[in-house]
Amino acid sequence: GAGVSQSPRYKVAKRGQDVALRCDPISGHVSLFWYQQALGQGPEFLTYFQNEAQLDKSGLPSDRFFAERPEGSVSTLKIQRTQQEDSAVYLCASSLGAGSNEKLFFGSGTQLSVL
Amino acid sequence: AQSVAQPEDQVNVAEGNPLTVKCTYSVSGNPYLFWYVQYPNRGLQFLLKYITGDNLVKGSYGFEAEFNKSQTSFHLKKPSALVSDSALYFCAVRPPGDKIIFGKGTRLHILP
Numbered sequence: 001g002a003g004v005s006q007s008p009r010y011k012v013a014k015r016g017q018d019v020a021l022r023c024d025p026i027s028g029h030v031s032l033f034w035y036q037q038a039l040g041q042g043p044e045f046l047t048y049f050q051n052e053a054q055l056d057k058s059g060l061p062s063d064r065f066f067a068e069r070p071e072g073s074v075s076t077l078k079i080q081r082t083q084q085e086d087s088a089v090y091l092c093a094s095s096l097g098a099g100s101n102e103k104l105f106f107g108s109g110t111q112l113s114v115l
Numbered sequence: 116a117q118s119v120a121q122p123e124d125q126v127n128v129a130e131g132n133p134l135t136v137k138c139t140y141s142v143s144g145n146p147y148l149f150w151y152v153q154y155p156n157r158g159l160q161f162l163l164k165y166i167t168g169d170n171l172v173k174g175s176y177g178f179e180a181e182f183n184k185s186q187t188s189f190h191l192k193k194p195s196a197l198v199s200d201s202a203l204y205f206c207a208v209r210p211p212g213d214k215i216i217f218g219k220g221t222r223l224h225i226l227p
Contacts, residue, residue: 004158033215042119042205042217043159056214091158100211101147101166106158 002026006092006107013082013114021077021110025094032075033104034067035091043091049075050098082114117142119208121218128196129226136191136221138206148189149207149215150180159205165189176200196225 005024013019025032031050035043036059045059051072060067064082069075079086089109095102119140128134140146147166151159163174170182180191189206203222209215 035217040219042207042219045214045216048214059214093159100209100213101164103149103161103164104151104159104215106151106160108156108158 004092004094004105004107006090006110008110009108011110011112013112015083015114016081017114018078018080019082019112021079021090021112023075023077023092023107025073025075025092026096026105027073029094029096029105030098031095031102032069033093033095034075034077035093036061037089037091037109039088046077046090079112082112084114087112087114117208117210117213117216119206119216119218121204121206121221123221124219125222125224127224127226130198131195134193134196134200134223134225136204136206136223137188138190138218139186139188140206140208140216141187142208142210142216144210146208146210148180148182149209150174150178150189150191151205151207151217153203153205153220155202162191162204198225198227201225 007022034046037043047067048056049069064080066078091109093104093106149164150162153159165172165182173179203220205220206218
């Protein structure tokens with residue numbers, strides 16, 4: 001596709017429910033990132049994939065958060081037993097290569113509201 | 116701890132006037148520096164980056180940024196603001212081999 005696509009655009013979950021957020025990066029992009037953006041804050045790093053390998057998951061806030069990218073393209077961020085503090089916009093970004101100087105291409109995000 | 120500071124939550128500028136959005140950082144080593152812009156209901160878009168070389172970097176939509184190593188700053192500038200420049204601007208730094216760190220963002224209002 002032309003850009004990074006995320007779905008769903010909005011998700012409302014009841015506390016305790018499991019959710020899955022999808023990211024379709026730009027075709028051929030090696031690197032994929034997940035960020036969490038709380039209201040009025042900048043994006044906070046969650047996890048990073050290089051192809052199918054999850055190289056950094058240091059930003060995942062708890063073991064309820066899990067991400068995968070099994071074939072090195074589409075990625076899914078799963079949150080188990082959602083809590084109200086999980087409410088945020090979840091952003092996915094990709095870059096062509098693996099260099100630290102690469103620019104990121106962001107999706108529009110998934111806004112998660114946990115009631 | 117590594118951090119990025121955008122000291123102004125909001126900046127108001129009259130159309131046609133020059134604008135500056137400030138950014139300072141505290142990271143180890145020589146990081147790569149970025150500016151991204153976020154329009155309503157849109158993802159962040161890359162504006163410009165500093166890797167090495169000339170301290171003045173030119174980017175999209177007429178924006179530029181000045182790297183100052185001694186002050187660890189990377190302020191975003193534009194000589195003449197447009198109403199369409201109104202958006203949320205994020206400064207970001209990335210130490211080589213490490214994760215990217217974003218500032219909290221500065222909301223820019225260009226007044227007609």
